[in-house]
Amino acid sequence: MNFLVILTSNLKRILKKKSFIIISFIIPLSISLIFGFVFNKGNNNALGSTAIINSDKGSLGADLISELQKTNGVKIYTKEEGIEKVKKKLVSVCYEIPENFSELVKKGEKPVVAAHKIESSMETSDFEFNLNNAVNNMVLENDLKLNGVSTSVLTKEVPDAKIQVISSEKASMDDTIILNILISFVIFGAIGIAEELFSLKKQNILERSFATGNKPWKVIGGILGALFIFYSVVYSSVFLIESIVRGSVMLEKWPVVVVNMIFMVLVSLSLGIFASRVCKNENTINIFVQIISWITCFVGGSFAPLDLLPKTIQNFSKFTPQYWTLQSINTGNYALVLIVALFAVVLFTAGTFKTRRFI
Structure with missing residues (x-):
């Protein structure tokens, strides 16, 4: 046969x-x-959809998080925890509110919120858009209080602070x-x-x-x-x-x-x-x-x-x-x-x- x-x-x-x-x-x-x-459902869950590191030494960082929680799911991590989760690809991005966030906002300057990402993950999310608007609004409010501070910085984009990971795949x-x-x-x-x-x-x-x-x-x-x-x-x-x-x-x-x-x-x-x-x-x-x-x-x-x-x-x-x-x-x-x-x-x-x- x-x-x-x-x-x-x-x-x-x-x-x-x-x-x-x-x-x-x-x-x-x-x-x-x-x-x-x-x-997919878990990634969209409001209990932990976006990772944030709050390094701010003042009180406005917490206010920013409270504002974001009205429309987004937020999970707070320490800096070590947040970066480690990105390295292990447990999250694709982790945002860090800087130490001088409150100080800069009170001066009428726009702080830089770092976005720790997997190297090849460069797309801008809806959360970044909301984050940028929330920071702009906080700066604008303090500008108005200070009277006469230029608001030209409000159009700045949220920059990325990339971290090196073992694999650059998404x-x-x-x-x-x-x-x-x-x-x-x-x-x-x-x-x-x-x-x-x-x-x-x-x-x-x-x-x-x-x-x-x-x-x-x-x-x-x-x-x-x-x-x-x-x-x-x-x-x-x-x-x-x-x-x-x-x-x-x-x-x-x-x-x-x-x-x-x-x-x-x-x-x-x-x-x-x-x-x-x-x-x-x-x-x-x-x-x-x-x-x-x-x-x-x-x-x-x-x-x-x-x-x-x-x-x-x-x-x-x-x-x-x-x-x-x-x-x-x-x-x-x-x-x-x-x-x-x-x-x-x-x-x-x-x-x-x-x-x-x-x-």
């Missing part, structure tokens, strides 16, 4: 399984969209978390792969395929090829759909993300092959793959950003494919996927050392 015929027949068989479609496509897409909706923490969720789904997909292979062995389908005179590589290659194509298309589609729906800036990186998704599918497929060989029943497969997936996802940074993990755990991160996948996506370095491929090769070799013994 021709290899392409075996491949096509296995693809059709997989697509007929509703459980495969639901677990591999519907659930990941739904969860990523739900998280995206929650994050991807927010929301994008990072959702991407990590998808990567975790890919590796956990090894459970379905292992169970599918185990089921084929249990039903003697693979053994009967050899009895027809088909070469081992055609039988195994057709089955694994069908699983690889299915999962690669499914998870890449999930990423593209949820990014388009949310309007995520990660769409700018879609080629490197898709390539890494495909290589992670190779790792997942190889892990599934390995699990189906070493485990004696389906319950053992589930437990075995879950243990490996949970540990590697946690250590590799796909459950939580690496920066938030303890240093002792970060030391082991490089021994996981998730770490190199995230590094490749974050840096745009396609060469790093070769390291991910090495993980797949090791697992694949261990799982198919002798094809007939595997059957």
